[in-house]
Amino acid sequence: xxxNLFPQSDGVTIQVDERRIDAAIALAFxxxxxxxxxxxxxxxxxxxxxxxxxDSSGLGAIIAIYKSMPAGRSFSLIGLTPxxxxxxxxxxxxxxxxxxxxxxxxxxAERRVE
Amino acid sequence: xxxxxEQCRLYKMDPDRQPVMHRQFRADPSTVRDTLIxxxxxxxxxxxxxxxxxxxxxxxxxLNNVCQHGDPVLDSGRVRPDGPPLIHLWIxxxxxxxxxxxxxxxxxxxADCLAPRALRELSLISEDSLALPEGGFGWFLIQNVASxxxxxxxxxxxxxxxxxxxxxTQLPIVPTAAAEQAQV
Numbered sequence: 001x002x003x004n005l006f007p008q009s010d011g012v013t014i015q016v017d018e019r020r021i022d023a024a025i026a027l028a029f030x031x032x033x034x035x036x037x038x039x040x041x042x043x044x045x046x047x048x049x050x051x052x053x054x055d056s057s058g059l060g061a062i063i064a065i066y067k068s069m070p071a072g073r074s075f076s077l078i079g080l081t082p083x084x085x086x087x088x089x090x091x092x093x094x095x096x097x098x099x100x101x102x103x104x105x106x107x108x109a110e111r112r113v114e
Numbered sequence: 115x116x117x118x119x120e121q122c123r124l125y126k127m128d129p130d131r132q133p134v135m136h137r138q139f140r141a142d143p144s145t146v147r148d149t150l151i152x153x154x155x156x157x158x159x160x161x162x163x164x165x166x167x168x169x170x171x172x173x174x175x176x177l178n179n180v181c182q183h184g185d186p187v188l189d190s191g192r193v194r195p196d197g198p199p200l201i202h203l204w205i206x207x208x209x210x211x212x213x214x215x216x217x218x219x220x221x222x223x224x225a226d227c228l229a230p231r232a233l234r235e236l237s238l239i240s241e242d243s244l245a246l247p248e249g250g251f252g253w254f255l256i257q258n259v260a261s262x263x264x265x266x267x268x269x270x271x272x273x274x275x276x277x278x279x280x281x282x283t284q285l286p287i288v289p290t291a292a293a294e295q296a297q298v
Contacts, residue, residue, distance in 0.1 A: 022146075022147055023147075055175060060249050082167070091255070
């Protein structure tokens with residue numbers, strides 16, 4: 001699984017460099033992101049612009065990540081492609097988890113994580 | 115402008131192109147992924163990308179469900195001798211929609227899977243994020259993107275069928291670079 005970390009002054013942007021978040025990787029995805037979030041600073045942004053397909057197991061993983069955020073830290077999503085956006089919209093999770101336009105990244109230095 | 119030609123090949127509806135696909139495989143998330151990627155290749159151009167994405171979502175949820183609940187322990191307490199359930203999948207493009215049939219020899223589908231679904235009232239749970247459900251969205255999504263959902267059990271097999279509607283007159287025709295130049 002390819003995740004790219006962009007440290008920010010107040011947190012981290014995690015770019016998901018995977019075309020699919022499906023049942024085949026949902027559990028590993030959840031565990032990896034949660035371990036990164038643990039040291040991520042106050043503001044965690046998940047960049048999903050490379051993700052072309054997400055099913056309900058991928059959605060469940062993102063909800064679990066959101067729920068695991070300690071109090072006082074923010075978690076948001078950027079760069080939702082139409083198929084990913086549909087899953088959030090149909091399940092109304094777009095009204096629970098903050099979703100912002102892709103231009104909000106403010107990406108600086110990149111750190112690649114295999 | 116080879117890019118334009120490529121786009122045309124992928125998106126432009128060919129009225130004679132009505133692909134059919136049949137696959138037989140053991141229920142496993144990696145195999146489901148491969149099957150869905152193969153489906154996108156087979157059905158590319160037979161309907162709009164929007165329709166194919168709905169098809170992919172409905173199939174993913176259906177097939178994941180077999181993987182998750184294809185219990186290796188049978189009702190009798192005996193472990194399945196032959197591994198995960200065997201899935202047969204048929205997908206047929208016809209006028210007005212893409213019909214799908216999925217059969218498997220896993221455990222019977224609980225009746226409430228097909229009952230009309232509503233989301234839990236978010237206003238009741240959004241105050242407390244820990245109460246948010248992490249699962250249970252699969253059948254809700256299937257019911258949202260598919261129509262004519264039907265199910266029956268025959269002997270050791272589940273039979274599930276649904277259609278992804280296609281509005282034939284609204285298929286987007288992406289103009290090719292050559293066509294655009296011809297108009298100039």
